[in-house]
Amino acid sequence: MIKPTTYHIALGSNKGDKFKNLQTAVNAIHKRIGHIKSLSRVYKSPAFGFEGDTFFNACLILEAYAAPELVLQELLAIETDLGRTPNEGVGYQDRIIDLDVLFVEDEIISTKTLQVPHPEMVKRRFVLQPLNDIATKFKHPKYNKEVSVLLEECQDHSVLEPVNIWLKNPAKQYGFSKYNYIAIEGNIGAGKTSLATKIARDFNAKLILERFADNPFLPKFYEDAQRYAFTLEMSFLADRYQQISEDLSQLDLFKDFIVSDYDVFKSLIFSKITLADDEFNLYRKLFNLMYKDLKKPELYVYLYQNTERLQQNIKKRGRDYEQNIANDYLEKINTGYLEFLKTQNDFNVKIIDISNRDFVDNRADYLWVLEKICE
Template sequence: MSLPQFITVEGPIGVGKTSLARLINARYGFHLLQEIVEENPFLGRFYDNIDEWSFQTEMFFLCNRYKQLNDLSKQYLQRDQSVVSDYNIFKNTIFARRTLSAGELDKYLSIYDILTADMPQASLIVHLTASVETIMGRIAKRNRSIEQNMDPNYIRNLRDDYEVFLERYSVEHPDVPILVLDGDKLDFVERPEDLDFIFQQIDAILKKEQPTHA
């Protein structure tokens, strides 16, 4: 029996992670794991004042994602059931390094290391990226009240942080394939041919073939 797959879809806010994870779920029948976002009681205040509310916001996300992944491992992966998730827990460190002060970051990373020491690792990471203009347009389109004051510079920095992090991750974890998809070129929600292209890339990776670049 083949090992269960654990696909994580990652990228900056508003790039389409949840939409793609749901489409992968529908195509492959993997269990769908979605991150808790709007339930975070600090998030609205965080976007209004990042310095004041960053630690509370990041700790809430970390604890909830830890609980989700711990349950996921026991209920699905350890029972040979494949999973697709619209986040990878490493995103916590990307956001924390951008938002926390040096003193807070040291404390946060210590807790992160303890909680994630035995977490399940992705068998495939799908990295969605796009221009700031595309991302801001998608954020506006989904019209979440907590995101109305989103700063484009914050999105730009976050997008760049993902690029740097995943370049380093690919070197440190050469056994984990990373499929990079350009959201400026691919519209997998509106264009079925783009979605078919993405599925071809995923099929190739799952079959241990080398995908072409989008």
């Protein structure tokens, strides 16, 4: 899965309810563009370069999967939606809202529409002061100086006053940190790894991903299921038990919670489908001995997708050994999961139908899934 790009964005307003304008812009950036990692304090500053009302200014750090030009387009659209009119163009003047791209990681961009790093930022204390709150050690790619140094050297001696109201980060509403351990489950191709990875990145979680790709018996199983089923299920059980036991026991003081893309109980669900009755009875005895000692997830999220969408996703990711999976096999897995979840009273279960959602490429769908998980 590709990594998001980190952006540093400046916000300013000196017309109407200035604080509300900033908060509305922050909410729109979260909803339309990407995940807001950090927000600075809000500072009151005098108008710069013209006679006008005082400004409220702030900065934020944004992670987005969109390219810089697309991010700029979205920022301009948000400005328009908030009431910025065409006569509020370039130059120094009153603004309902002003949104500027300061940095795009360490890139240097020069196009007709986008200049990065922002060419005027080093001259503006109302930009550098809030930026220093959240990126003091970040180095300007052209000047090779940290933001803190640029602030010290800034020739703009305007006096900025911190506002005693803090902007709210919309990402904080989801409340994942109230859980210690969340498991994301689903059928083959449901998107559990993608979702677990995005949640871990956005909400500072320790990520546990199943090491299925290292299992040498998996391609053999898809070629000759009857011969390799028991060997495959035993190796998966051993690997999953070892991984979960080790990863859950290793405390990470810098992470807020743990999220995994599987729960060990999937071993019993899959083995019931793949094994003969006598093999399954033996397997279940071994599984029960191991499973009772494992920590259970406090929140268990099951991503349901219909068989047609599963097959589309399987073909899209292009693993050779998965290309001939039968619909009947996928339907049995779905049934196995749903029967298991009906009987669980030990942890909180959320079943979410994502058959008509694309939370990987569509941010609105991703936020919808987050809301369903945390509602």
